[in-house]
Amino acid sequence: MTPALPAALAGLLRSAKRVAALTGAGISAESGVPTFRDAQTGLWARYRPEELATPEAFLRDPKLVWEWYEWRRGIVGKARPNPGHVALAEMERHIPHFTLITQNVDGLHREAGSRRVLELHGNIRRTKCFDENLVVESWPDTGEVPPRCPRCGGLLRPDVVWFGEMLPEADLTAAVEAAENCEVFLCVGTSAVVEPAASLPFYALRAGATVVEVNPGKTPLTGRASYSLRGAAGELLPALVAAAWKH
Ligand code: OAD
Secondary structure: OOOOOOHHHHHHHHHOEEEEEOOOHHHHHHOOOOOOOOOOOHHHHOOOOOHHHHHHHHOOOHHHHHHHHHHHHHHHHHOOOOOHHHHHHHHHHOOOOOOOOEEOOOOOOHHHHOOOOEEOOEEEEEEOOOOOOEEEEEOOOOOOOEEEOOHHHEEEEEEEEOOOOOOOOHHHHHHHHHHOOEEEEEOOOOOOOOOHHHHHHHHHHHHOOOOEEEEEEEEEEEEEEEEEEOOHHHHHHHHHHHHHHHO
């Protein structure tokens, strides 16, 4: 067992019936997907993500926002799950009630084999109609950017949650329920500042769960978590799984 992992935590995980995990951009960092608050590179260096990921930005300049997502889709398309994603998928197979809640839109948790995944901020690989708010699977290539909805002619956009938009209600309800009813709550690779996801570990704490943070940096949760494991998810999560089930 690595020295950073308390033995009591491994025992707790091994015997837990209900575990929830919240992940953020940090878990995909080791897959080569830049975190949300990392500086952007290349053509996009002069834009702040918070200024592009809004319905207002899309209405003002749909081409710019669509192209930014094309660039991000390109990065995500090349990324593969890393040992951190794989460890969470493995945890799900050991724990009777395991809920994975993610703020990531990259789809890497499912690719790693996780089955029950609540994608609170949507999925960048899906596209929907801005006007109808319905998923669109395919559209004729007319060269227009962004393309248009084959049903109503509205503009197409990524099926992600932008700043100021509502989260998918059923998924958010399930996430709150999982946080309030788990024995162990893992908070992995998130700066824990964007609501409502940022409140989930605090709901878990209030309900008496053991809350474990996995992050190389400090966050608003660090001082409150039961355990704060400082390091990369791709190293610490496999070590945690090994300590709990492979000793
Ligand atoms: P952030 O970019 O805010 O935070 C990434 C976190 O990951 C930071 O706390 C880093 O310290 C940590 N980190 C970096 N590398 C890591 C590693 N190898 N292992 C573990 N942790 C690592 O991303 P999020 O917290 O996911 O929402 O951001 C939350 C939301 O803010 C995003 O989903 C996005 C944005 O607004 C929307 O677009 C709606």
